[in-house]
Amino acid sequence: MEFVNPFMLYGFAALLIPVLIHLFNFRRHKLLYFSNISLLKNLQEQTSRTNKLLHLLVLLCRLLVIAALVMAFARPFLPDENRLKPAKRNLVMVYVDNSLSMQARSEKSTLLDEAKLKATEIAASFNKEDKYIILTNDLNPAHERPMSGDEFIAEINKLNLSHFSRKLSQILGRTNTMRHEGYSQKVVFVLSDFQASTADLGKVVSDTASHYFFVPLTAVKSNNVYVDSCWFESPLHHPGELAEMKARIVNDGSEEIKNLTVRLTVQDEQKAIANVDIAPASSAEVSLGFDISEVGPAAGTFEITDYPVIFDDKLYFSFTVDQAIRVLEIYDSEANPWLKTLLEGDDQIAYESKQLKRLDFQGLKAYKLIILSGLETISGGLSQALTDFSRAGGSLVLVPSPAKVDMTVNALLSQYGMELAEKADTARSRVFSLLTEHPVFKGVFEKIPENADLPNVRKHYSIRNLKTADVQQLITMTNGSAFLAEGSNEAGKAYVFASALLPSWSDFYKNNLFVPVIYRLIFLSANEETLYHYLGTDAQVQIRTKAGDNEQVLHIRELNNDFDLIPLQNSYLGETSLTLNEAVEKPGFYKVTQENEPLAFLAMNDNREESRLNTLSRSQLEEQMKKAGIAKASLVERADIDQGRAFENLSSGTQLWKWFVVLSLIFLLIEGLLLRFWRK
Incomplete structure (x- = not known):
C-alpha cells in the first residue's frame, strides 16, 4: 500500500485526544449522605463494571473513526505495476474505434457515442499541460498532431462512423512511429468493441516507451443479419433473356430469423422479392430472377431490413x-467450314474468321476467344500478341x-504446360471418357450412357504434360491419351485438340459432342466479371476500355453527386487498372467514363468484416x-467503465480512500448506537 498524501499520516497523533479524555475524568461529583450504603455499594460496583466496558468500546470506536479519517486524507492506494508515473507533460494518444460495428447499441447509446464519452473522461483525468492525438479508422492527418485538451474534446465530438475497417495492429503500429520528444511519457488508449475479425492484438509490435490502456465497449445485443454476397448463375448476360441471381444472407446472431424480406432492384426498379428463414449462426441462399432489357453497364442491389446495425443491409x-x-x-489458307457453319448467324456469338497474313495483332484484344485453326507456324509477333491476349x-x-x-506452335503451348508430338499417331482410337465435373461439361449431360455414340479418332497428336502448369484431360481416348486438354497458369488459359477438325482425322465435327463442347468453350471465355x-480493401479495379483508346483519361463519378475522381491508371492490352486506394469513401454506385461515355459501373460496398x-x-x-509481449498494458474493468471510474486510477493504482471514509461513518454509527441503547 502506498499514499498520495503521506504527510497526513501525522494525523495519527490525534489518537491521543480520546485516550486522554478517557484517562482523566473531568466530570464533577456531587456529595450525597446516606444512612445505609450497603445496597448502594453493591449497585455502584455493578454499574462501574458496566460503564467501564462501555467507555472502552466508545473509546475504541472513536480511535477507529480518527484512524479511518487519517487514512482517508492520506489517500492510500494499491500500487499497479503498470500504472503511469506522475509527469508534467504526457503525450496521450486515443484511438476511438469508429468502424461500422460501433453502430451497435450499448445500454444508453451507440458504442461510438460511448467511446466519445470515455475519450472526454480521459482528457479530464490528465493535466492541462498534456497534449493529445486522436486516432480513428479514417487515419485523418489533421487528428494525428498534438492538441490541447479543449481542442481534443472538440474534435472528439465531431467524430462520425467510418466506412473503412482497420486491423488493430495497423492502428497501434502508427502510434509506434509517432515521435514523442519533449514529452515525459507516451500513453495510448484503445476504445473499441474489439471485434474478433479486426482485433489482432497478437500481431501488435509493442512500443516499450508506451503505456497501453485497453477499454472494451460491449453492445447489449450483438445479433446482426446482413447481405454477404451475390452472384449470377451464368456469366452470360444478353438482352431479352432471363437472368438468375443468388444472394447469401447471413444471420450472425443467436436467434432464428423468420420471413426476412429480400428485395432485388436493378436500374432503380424493383425486379423481384422473396422471403427467407435463417437459423441462428448460419446463412441461407435466395434465388431471384429478372429480365435483361438493354445492352451496356447496369447496376442493382440486394436489400434487407435489420436494426440497429444497418450498414450491411x-x-x-x-x-x-x-x-x-x-x-x-x-487460319492459314481457309477457314474451317464446320466452325463457320456452327457459329455464323448465332445472335449470341459475333463470329469472325481472318487469314493469318491479313491479321492485325493490335485488334486481338477486342475478342473473348481466339481459335487457332490449323496454323502450321506461329510467328514471334503473333505468339507475343496471343500471350498478351x-x-x-x-x-x-x-x-x-x-x-x-x-516448334513455334509448341513454344506457345509450353507457356500453358503442354506440347504436341511432332508426328501424328495413326493408330485408330475412340473417345472413351469426359471429365464431367469440369466447367466445360457442367450441366451439359445429366448422365452419359454406356453405349453413347462418342467420336472415332483416326489420327491424333499426343498431348504431353510438361508439368509446369495445371493441365487437365477434358476428353480422354481409349488409349489413355487426351483428345482435348486444358492448360492454365498465371499467363491465362488454353485448350488444345489432339486432332485436326477434318474427316480424315476424326468424326468429332459431326458428332453430338461437337456442338456443346465448342459452345461451352465460347461461353466460358466470357469471364465472370x-x-x-469493398471500400478500403480493393485498392485496384480492372476496366475494359475501348479499342485504341488506352491513352484516354478515365473518370470515376458518383451517381447523383458531384464527386469526380481521376484515379491513377495503367492501361495494357485493352485493360485499364484503376488505383483507388481510399479515394472512394462512401458505398454506392460510381460510373467509369471515357470521354464522357460510360464504360462501366463500380459497385462499392462496406467491408463485411465489420x-x-x-x-x-x-x-x-x-x-x-x-x-504480443506488451509489458506496460492494463485492461480496464467493465464495472469501472459502467460506473464512470475507468480513468481515476491511472497514476496511483486502486484507490482506497473512499473505503476508509465509509469505515469512519460506520464506527461513528456504532458509537452513537452504544451511547443511545447501552443503558437500556
Whole structure:
C-alpha cells in the first residue's frame, strides 16, 4: 500500500485526544449522605463494571473513526505495476474505434457515442499541460498532431462512423512511429468493441516507451443479419433473356430469423422479392430472377431490413450486358467450314474468321476467344500478341495443323504446360471418357450412357504434360491419351485438340459432342466479371476500355453527386487498372467514363468484416496481450467503465480512500448506537 498524501499520516497523533479524555475524568461529583450504603455499594460496583466496558468500546470506536479519517486524507492506494508515473507533460494518444460495428447499441447509446464519452473522461483525468492525438479508422492527418485538451474534446465530438475497417495492429503500429520528444511519457488508449475479425492484438509490435490502456465497449445485443454476397448463375448476360441471381444472407446472431424480406432492384426498379428463414449462426441462399432489357453497364442491389446495425443491409453490384461474345478464328489458307457453319448467324456469338497474313495483332484484344485453326507456324509477333491476349483474360483454342507441328506452335503451348508430338499417331482410337465435373461439361449431360455414340479418332497428336502448369484431360481416348486438354497458369488459359477438325482425322465435327463442347468453350471465355468491390480493401479495379483508346483519361463519378475522381491508371492490352486506394469513401454506385461515355459501373460496398459482431472476451484479450509481449498494458474493468471510474486510477493504482471514509461513518454509527441503547 502506498499514499498520495503521506504527510497526513501525522494525523495519527490525534489518537491521543480520546485516550486522554478517557484517562482523566473531568466530570464533577456531587456529595450525597446516606444512612445505609450497603445496597448502594453493591449497585455502584455493578454499574462501574458496566460503564467501564462501555467507555472502552466508545473509546475504541472513536480511535477507529480518527484512524479511518487519517487514512482517508492520506489517500492510500494499491500500487499497479503498470500504472503511469506522475509527469508534467504526457503525450496521450486515443484511438476511438469508429468502424461500422460501433453502430451497435450499448445500454444508453451507440458504442461510438460511448467511446466519445470515455475519450472526454480521459482528457479530464490528465493535466492541462498534456497534449493529445486522436486516432480513428479514417487515419485523418489533421487528428494525428498534438492538441490541447479543449481542442481534443472538440474534435472528439465531431467524430462520425467510418466506412473503412482497420486491423488493430495497423492502428497501434502508427502510434509506434509517432515521435514523442519533449514529452515525459507516451500513453495510448484503445476504445473499441474489439471485434474478433479486426482485433489482432497478437500481431501488435509493442512500443516499450508506451503505456497501453485497453477499454472494451460491449453492445447489449450483438445479433446482426446482413447481405454477404451475390452472384449470377451464368456469366452470360444478353438482352431479352432471363437472368438468375443468388444472394447469401447471413444471420450472425443467436436467434432464428423468420420471413426476412429480400428485395432485388436493378436500374432503380424493383425486379423481384422473396422471403427467407435463417437459423441462428448460419446463412441461407435466395434465388431471384429478372429480365435483361438493354445492352451496356447496369447496376442493382440486394436489400434487407435489420436494426440497429444497418450498414450491411444493402449489397451494391454492377454488371455489363454484351450484345454478343466476340470469337475470332485465325487460319492459314481457309477457314474451317464446320466452325463457320456452327457459329455464323448465332445472335449470341459475333463470329469472325481472318487469314493469318491479313491479321492485325493490335485488334486481338477486342475478342473473348481466339481459335487457332490449323496454323502450321506461329510467328514471334503473333505468339507475343496471343500471350498478351491471354493474360488480359482471353481464352485460346488450338486445333493442330494436319501437316505438322512446328516448334513455334509448341513454344506457345509450353507457356500453358503442354506440347504436341511432332508426328501424328495413326493408330485408330475412340473417345472413351469426359471429365464431367469440369466447367466445360457442367450441366451439359445429366448422365452419359454406356453405349453413347462418342467420336472415332483416326489420327491424333499426343498431348504431353510438361508439368509446369495445371493441365487437365477434358476428353480422354481409349488409349489413355487426351483428345482435348486444358492448360492454365498465371499467363491465362488454353485448350488444345489432339486432332485436326477434318474427316480424315476424326468424326468429332459431326458428332453430338461437337456442338456443346465448342459452345461451352465460347461461353466460358466470357469471364465472370467482378460484381462489386469493398471500400478500403480493393485498392485496384480492372476496366475494359475501348479499342485504341488506352491513352484516354478515365473518370470515376458518383451517381447523383458531384464527386469526380481521376484515379491513377495503367492501361495494357485493352485493360485499364484503376488505383483507388481510399479515394472512394462512401458505398454506392460510381460510373467509369471515357470521354464522357460510360464504360462501366463500380459497385462499392462496406467491408463485411465489420458485419461479424462477435468480440474478444476479457480472457482472450489478456491472452493476446501476453502473446504480443506488451509489458506496460492494463485492461480496464467493465464495472469501472459502467460506473464512470475507468480513468481515476491511472497514476496511483486502486484507490482506497473512499473505503476508509465509509469505515469512519460506520464506527461513528456504532458509537452513537452504544451511547443511545447501552443503558437500556
